[in-house]
Amino acid sequence: MSKIPESTQLGKQIVIEDDVTIGENVVIGHNTIILKGTQIKDNVTIGCNCVLGVQPGNSQRMRKISKGNTQLVVQSGTQIGHLVSIYSGTLIGENVFIGDHASIRENVSVAEESVVGRAAIIELNTTIGRNCTIQTLAYVTGDTTLEENVFIGPCVSMSNDKYMGAQSYSLNGPHIKKGAKIGNNASLLPGVIVGMNSIVGAGAVVTKNVEDNITATGVPAKKINF
Amino acid sequence: MSKIPESTQLGKQIVIEDDVTIGENVVIGHNTIILKGTQIKDNVTIGCNCVLGVQPGNSQRMRKISKGNTQLVVQSGTQIGHLVSIYSGTLIGENVFIGDHASIRENVSVAEESVVGRAAIIELNTTIGRNCTIQTLAYVTGDTTLEENVFIGPCVSMSNDKYMGAQSYSLNGPHIKKGAKIGNNASLLPGVIVGMNSIVGAGAVVTKNVEDNITATGVPAKKINF
Amino acid sequence: MSKIPESTQLGKQIVIEDDVTIGENVVIGHNTIILKGTQIKDNVTIGCNCVLGVQPGNSQRMRKISKGNTQLVVQSGTQIGHLVSIYSGTLIGENVFIGDHASIRENVSVAEESVVGRAAIIELNTTIGRNCTIQTLAYVTGDTTLEENVFIGPCVSMSNDKYMGAQSYSLNGPHIKKGAKIGNNASLLPGVIVGMNSIVGAGAVVTKNVEDNITATGVPAKKINF
Incomplete structure (x- = not known):
């Protein structure tokens, strides 16, 4: 049995399994x-x-990770919306905001003060720096790095598999450097680096x-001069 | 305690909080x-x-709105799917259809006979006219206006923040005029007007x-002549 | 009352309606x-x-299909994630994997060994061959055919209505032949054929x-030579 502090504000029909740790002044909504x-x-x-x-372990189709941490840890002050799924082996930092319908897989870290938008999805092995904004319906693929203060617009798409399953390939998502901003519905290919x-x-x-400090637009994206 | 009419068809494990008003012949699915x-x-x-x-009030990261109406009102004859989230302060008109996994935020109005597709998302402060169709996975950003008879194709993306959080900016979504049609996976930038x-x-x-009455395609979108 | 075998591993607060058939060694999560x-x-x-x-029958806005099979059948060895919706009149083959937040409508068949990614959506009257991969947030529209070994990248979008509701039109999704691969966030228009x-x-x-055996990129997509 998990110990639930008296300060917990519990909705109805909540299921809390064994070995769950709950801090002070936690609010948990109905049916969670x-x-x-x-x-x-x-x-x-x-x-x-x-x-x-x-x-994640019980699915044959999802890649396995070998990692010490197999728990989900949600740090203090974080807010999680409705109809959200988050995997174990993931660390959600302090004062993070996670929108409704979002999904975050295993072996992810989301640093403090970041926002994961409504219905945004973050795949496994991905690192999100502090104070990032990932907007609604954005897709952050696996094996991706977002440094701090990155802005990912709504419906942005990324991929990490150059050969789309056709060849053996070390999966490699984008690397987006500090302060970079990705406009809505942009597509990022595997392993691209977006400069500071x-x-x-x-x-x-x-x-x-x-490169750093430029603006790139179009298909394929090219530097524009103002 | 909320009063539930005898004509209500209730599923199992439903949670109905206080001060909820339910009309005649309402059907509510399990676990809602x-x-x-x-x-x-x-x-x-x-x-x-x-x-x-x-x-919406309990989230520090979501913009606040000041508005009299703080209730969710769902008008008669409307159908709401499964796994849907809708915020308070929003008005859903008569005979609207809202697909499964959709999410609608606060201070939105969706006029009668409109369709909000499966997993479509409508952000705050947005007005949807009558008889609009918003298809599956479309993203209607905040501060957006759709006049009547507008068609938003699947996976359409919109944004309302010209500077992507870098500068103070009055957020301003697209304005889509009567009878306009947006093809699937098109991207609309902040404040653009799509003509009648x-x-x-x-x-x-x-x-x-x-402009009104034209067809525009490509990146960036340009008028085409047939 | 439905008969639930002793080998079933049941979570809490599950609702199982009448006339449900459950095989041996089935696992059902909480609140499903x-x-x-x-x-x-x-x-x-x-x-x-x-x-x-x-x-699907109780919605006026969703197209009706006339078809003998009105049940959902999930074949053996299949894994279904969390927060998923699947309609009746659909057949999910053996050893299929369906990610969290996915949605599959009626009159769909998904053949054995295929993967339907996280938050992917498959609309009605669609046929998915064996060993296909449909990645995260991909949108497979209605009346679509995927032959075997097809790869649909994340956030791919399709449409099946040439006139976007403006004219009467026989809805017709894409037809994607054996072994074809669609990159992330690509858009496919109604009725297009993508070659083997x-x-x-x-x-x-x-x-x-x-055509078969080529690579096409850009807006609009054109064949490229290496």
Whole structure:
């Protein structure tokens, strides 16, 4: 049995499995499910109908990771919306905001003060720096790095598999440097680097690395001069 | 305690909070949650695992709105799918259809006979006219206006923040006039106006206003002549 | 009352309606809802907060199909994630993997060994061959055919309505032949054929048929020579 502090504000029909740790002043919405081993720190708010702490191990089709940390840890002050799924083996930092319908897989870290938008999806092995904004319906693929203060516009798409399953390939998502901004519905190809403080235009298709401090737009994305 | 009419067809494990009003002949699916103050009119059908009437106020990261109406009102004859979230302070008109996994935020109005597709998302402060179709996975950003009879294709993306958080900016979504049609996966930039009965091609990136009665395609979108 | 075998591993607060058939060694997560008439075969795993076996008939706005099969059948060895919705009248083959937040409508068949990614959506009347991969947030429209070994990248978009509701039109999705691969966030127009083993680049907009064994990129998509 998990110990639930008296300060917890519990909705109805919540399922809390064994070995769950809950800090002080946590709010958990109706029908939310917190699976084995999840750690929720102080002042975390969780919406309704969520599934937190999903174990990835039972799927044959999802890549395996070997990693010490197999728990989901949600640091203090973080807010999680409704109908959200988050996997175990992931660390959500302090004061993060996660929108409704979002999904975050295993072996991800989302640093403090970042925002994961409504219905945004973050795949495995991905690192999100502090104070990033990932907007609604954006897709952050696996094996991706976002440094701090990165802005990912709504519906941005990324990929990490150059050969789309046709050849053996070391999966490699984009690397987006500090302060870069990606416009809505842009597409980033596997392994591209977007330079510091650079801007990628809405709908651009980034096939090559983007230098620091430039703006790139179009299909394929090219530097523009103002 | 909320009063539930005898004509209500209730699924199992439903949570109905206080101050909820329910009309005649309403159907509510299993595990659905109806939060404080929500008003459901006659002949409304709601699917399973929904969360209706979410209060936006408790999130520090989502913009605040100051507005009299803080309830969710769902007018008669409307059908809501499964796994849907809708915020308070929003008005859903008569005979609207809202697909599964859709999400609609606060201070939105969706006029009668409109369709909000499966997994489509409508952000705050947005007005949808009557008889609009917003297709699957389309993203209607905040501060957007769709006049009547507008068609938004699947996976269309919009943005409302010209500077992507870099500067203070009055957020301003697209304005789409009567009868305009936006093709699938098109991208609309902040504040663009799409003219009456105009057509935007699939995958187009609309960076400037589109006149009435034309077809615009490409990146950036340009008028084409047939 | 549905008969639930002793070998079933049931979570909490599950709703199983009448006339549901469940095979041996099935796992069903907390809060999941299995609606009338659904058939779950042996060794199927279902996550939490799902809605399976949705009857399409009660919506005026969704197209009707006339078809003998009105049940959802999930064949043996298939794994279904969390927060998933699947309609009745659909057949999910053996050893299929369906990601969290995915949605599959009625009159769809997904053949054995295929993967339907996280938050991917498959509309009605669509046929998915064996060993296909449909990645995260991809949108497979109605009336679409994917032959075997097809790869659909993340955030790919398709449409099936040439006139976007403006004229009467026989809806017609893309036809994607054996072994073809569609890059992330590409857009496919109604009725286009993508040839065998061909590759469509990320962000491409496919407005015309693509021959066998070529690579097509850009807006509109054109054959490229290496």
